[in-house]
Amino acid sequence: MVSKQEKISQPAIDVNDLTVAYREKPVLWDVDFQAPQDQLLAIVGPNGAGKSTLIKSILGLIKPAAGRIRVFGKIYRAQSRMIGYVPQRGSVDWDFPTSVLDVVLMGRYGHLGWIKRPGRGDVDLAMECLDKVGMTDFMKRQISQLSGGQQQRVFIARAFIQDAPIYLMDEPFAGVDAATEKSIIGLLRELKSKGKTVICVHHDLQTLKEYFDWVMLLNVRAVALGKTGDVLTAENLKRTYGGRAAFLSGAADEAEEAQQT
């Protein structure tokens, strides 16, 4: 579908002059954003910086006031199934009466189309994805009985089953323990090694360099975008986080050190 030649030059996601406003208040202002293919990219910024809004705009869940969004050079339609979405954990009611397997199967609904129910083949695929995220034993579990980390892994399995070339994840590490965080980053790296593009909203500046190849610093406007080592400077962090940058100096120092070596 995309030739080798294009793959190098063409960004997976190309956002131009994107402006999104809720009533009068701009949430994203004139944002340009090119996500390179086959990379792990983090979107980083303070609360209210518009990180989730950027992801939702790309998915077409939010109507922008202005701007142009292209996915592999084309206007994105959800039907084209190019993007696997992992929403924030808190966005759903986990007391909903359904099982882990059922939630993962929802990732197949787009492929199935109207009316048709998931069949044996879909269940096999779902089991495979549950195995990848280490949740096979929880297959029949009611979703309210899951811990935060397990909920997150179920959502990731649901995105896996879509087998999309791009994954957009909204804070996949929020509220999960250290062991789950390590296993999730392992999964993301596996996706990358299979030539997938993974874009995550991320909060922890300490782990940024270790986990992600590319980073976008965002605070309503796009502050910087590039390889993690190049972008993560004290100056850029200050521009992103403003006066609150003092507590971030650790990450910045580390970044500077990394640049010098």
Add this chain to the structure above:
Amino acid sequence: MNVEYLVQLFSDHTMQVVFLGALVLGVTAGSLGAFAVLRQQSLLGDAIAHATLPGVGLAFLIIQNKSPLVLLIGAGLAGWIGTLLIKVITEHTRIQRDTALGITLSVFFGFGLVLITLVQKMPTATKAGLDKFLFGNAATLLVEDVRLMIILSTVIFSILFLLWKEFKILVFDQEYARSIGLNVHFVDIVLTTLIVVSIVIGLQTVGVVLMSAMLVAPAAAARQWTDKLSVMVLISALFGAIAGTAGAITSSTISHLPTGPTIVVYLSIFVMLSLIFAPNRGLLWDWIRGYIQREKIRTTSMLKNLLLFSEIHTDPFHPHDIAALDAIGRGTIQKTMKDLSKKGWAKQFTDKRWALTPTGLEEAKRLTREFEENIYVEPSI
């Protein structure tokens, strides 16, 4: 109520019609109610039900005919307009959703009451019987009413069956559903329409004032018993059917007893029993679980304290005075020590002093170790 009476009751043609009508409406409202409750739209059902009333009045005024189809189409349209209004107010003004619901409900209902009263006063319509739309009157159900109810409910269940997975994902995770290309707006409109129609089906029998109970109560009760959507819908339909038929029959056999309130009385029994006795989610279950947990903590923490006490002495089985133990036992010491001795973890000497037993010492050490390793394992009680 003896068997002969029941046989007589059900061989009566009117009662058969009433029974069938209440059954259809109970099953339909119960099933759709499950989705309304899970979408956290219980109050929307109430607003829609009240909003249908002016539709009934206007339909009669315009057509001058009280055929059930005409009145129900009027009711359905008004209910739909009410729903749309709530949506528009919520999305395009700064008014909060609950306020939008409250405004729509009361304005439509008030307008409806005025219309109904005016219609009742018209010389041409003195016997229109539109007042039954307020609190419902199952006894006035006619065969043609029930036929219409069955047709509508067949359509509802066909669509529910076909779009099952679409409804499920819409209710669970709307944004994700959009992200995989589902036409969420369309599915939302269809589901809301089905809820409107299921309300309309019950209007004449239950009445606008209490119709939302037919949607919400069976579903809330059903949720207590299962963690599976399909089972919840089935149980909810069953509860709706039983309460609906029981209420309709009871109200039809007692004169001047409106059907809606009678059904609600039956429904409340289901809700109450479900809230208290359902396994896992029931209050009783919660209470028992909490009690067992507290008991466990009370005895095991005392056991660990006994270990701490014994470590002061060279002999781990050194007996202690009850008064000394009471300082940490906080009043329940006698009971706690008896519980421990029942398990063979502590024993009382003839001088009334208490000491650990060898097995108690092992258990105390194990618990303390686990506590320190921060791995909580259920104590072996």
